[in-house]
Amino acid sequence: xxxxxxxxxxxxxxxxxxxxxxxxxxxxxxxxxxxxxxxxxxxxxxxxxxxxxxxxxxxxxxxxxxxxxxxxxxxxxxxxxxxxxxxxxxxxxxxxxxxxxxxxxxxxxxxxxxxxxxxxxx
Numbered sequence: 828x829x830x831x832x833x834x835x836x837x838x839x840x841x842x843x844x845x846x847x848x849x850x851x852x853x854x855x856x857x858x859x860x861x862x863x864x865x866x867x868x869x870x871x872x873x874x875x876x877x878x879x880x881x882x883x884x885x886x887x888x889x890x891x892x893x894x895x896x897x898x899x900x901x902x903x904x905x906x907x908x909x910x911x912x913x914x915x916x917x918x919x920x921x922x923x924x925x926x927x928x929x930x931x932x933x934x935x936x937x938x939x940x941x942x943x944x945x946x947x948x949x
Contacts, residue, residue, distance in 0.1 A: 830902040830913035833877065836893060837886040844876040845906045848941060870945030873914055875903055877938045884931030887923075894918060894938055901940065907948075916940040 833839060852867035879890060893899075898917050905912040923936035 830900040831893065832902050833875075836877075836879070836890055838879040838882040838890075840878045840880055843878065843903075845903060846874050846876070847871045847907065847946065848874040850945070872945050873903075873905070873912075873916075873942035874919070875901070875916065875940040877940070879936045879938075881926065881935065882933050884933075887931075887933050887936070890936070890938075891921075894940070895921075898943060915943040917943060 833843065848871065850869040850872055852869045877894075879886075882890075895918065898915050900913055901916050902911055902913050904910075917940065919939040919941045921936070921938050924934050926932045926934045
């Protein structure tokens with residue numbers, strides 16, 4: 828099975844945002860009055876922020892059925908290397924609201940995906 832291509836999703840605004848997200852392990856917190864964080868640094872993880880334009884119920888269902896699963900292998904453009912990469916992601920958040928609930932219309936929707944494996948090149 829090949830990785831899911833984000834370009835197939837309806838109403839996806841291009842480009843989507845790719846960033847590197849730091850993850851911290853157990854015991855992470857702000858030291859009192861020091862202004863510093865403590866804890867174990869786990870690593871850097873790819874993060875994608877996808878923005879979808881105004882859309883209808885059919886598009887909404889298609890998008891959520893494609894990305895709303897627990898984990899999914901996704902093909903994306905790695906802005907650090909400039910190459911396409913395939914990685915396993917989970918849905919970190921879905922931010923959406925209706926513009927007309929009764930007619931099934933939605934405003935912009937943002938979905939944040941975070942990679943499961945950490946970057947090995949950092």
